[in-house]
Amino acid sequence: MILSLIGTLITYLLSIIFLKSILDVYFIFDIISIGKTMFLAVISWLPFYIYYVFKYRCYPEETDKLNLIEIK
């Protein structure tokens, strides 16, 4: 899973380098713009992740309970 995420990120970064005419992102290559982009991505994803965590903590599925017992 981690490998697939890293692989996709590398693919995207490579396409930025090789497909300059299509993916012109050089104008956002400063720390503030990258921060803003990451902020937008996190804001769109975070509410659902909080919901998952809430569900995991308050109403865990049977498999979650079993996994937690094993981890402890």
Next chain:
Amino acid sequence: MIQQADVGVGLVGKEGLQASLAADFSITKFKHLSHLLLWLGRLSYKNTATISKFVIHRGLIISLIQFIFSIMFYNLAVPIYNGMLIMGYSTIYTSLPVISLLLDQDTRVKNVMKFPTLYKNLLKGRELSIKAFLGWFWKSLFQAAVIMIGAVLIFDKLFLKIATITFTVLIFAELLNVYSEVNLISLLILNSFFML
């Protein structure tokens, strides 16, 4: 049996291979049936359900971004992303996360063999219910709206580059979505540190 059942399992026996060859699944020993049903069957159903929901979400979010873009810009009938980006989005940028969903495991083999009631929950069909699909539709709508409206509000000076900005955010959002969907054992351990 084959006309009535949803799936046929054949057992390789001394009498011959006719039944085994005609079946959907063929096993050599009867004791393998529990592993086939409880582990492989369960995992297959759960992962197929997750992948189908993720693929629907993946297609829906890009359509909704286009829809919101058109509404925001006076019903402009211009595609926000060019063909190469759309093709890349549905192939190289999101194919590896789908594979990671395919290889996902929510628990261990010994757990499902020890507690066969875990299989029983699947019979309720909650993974592929209308409610589950509506949940993913809402997720697509929310994320598309946040990406499109947020990009216009935050990057007001780079208004003309809205396509590149939203596409970059979209790729990262999809990767984060996969992260929250995958529950491989190693990630469960990692998550438990944050959740406990």
